[in-house]
């Protein structure tokens with residue numbers, strides 16, 4: 001199965017098995033990139049695309065409202081669309097830069113991720129970063145924005 005199809009299938013596959021402390025740090029001042037499948041999944045909830053999408057030059061990212069992601073509830077400390085959250089949010093704190101997969105040390109649970117989990121998801125983190133570059137073009141074609 002190619003990555004494009006895989007990203008479209010089961011978002012839960014991309015969830016990092018870890019002991020998340022639900023601190024909300026990754027939902028604060030987020031610059032998370034979105035894939036087309038993320039946008040379509042959230043739009044299907046009846047949410048206006050302009051309320052959660054931010055165009056940042058050639059990237060398409062989650063929008064913040066003030067300090068937090070538009071979908072974060074700081075009082076309940078939870079994501080309001082948790083079951084539908086983007087693939088990048090599921091892959092966090094795995095990151096990819098200059099050919100290397102690494103765990104973001106800013107995540108307080110970064111040391112709870114088993115090595116096997118990093119190895120399982122490493123190819124998809126790289127693919128996610130590469131595919132997210134195509135979202136801007138897709139947005140122009142699909143939504144004209």
Ligand code: SF4
Pocket residue numbers: 019020021022023024025026027092093106107108109110
């Ligand atoms: S920063 Fe890490 S521990 Fe905190 S909510 Fe995000 S994934 Fe969980």
Ligand code: SF4
Pocket residue numbers: 026027028030032062069070071072073078079080081082085086089
């Ligand atoms: S979509 Fe949810 S998990 Fe992702 S940054 Fe926003 S509030 Fe956090």
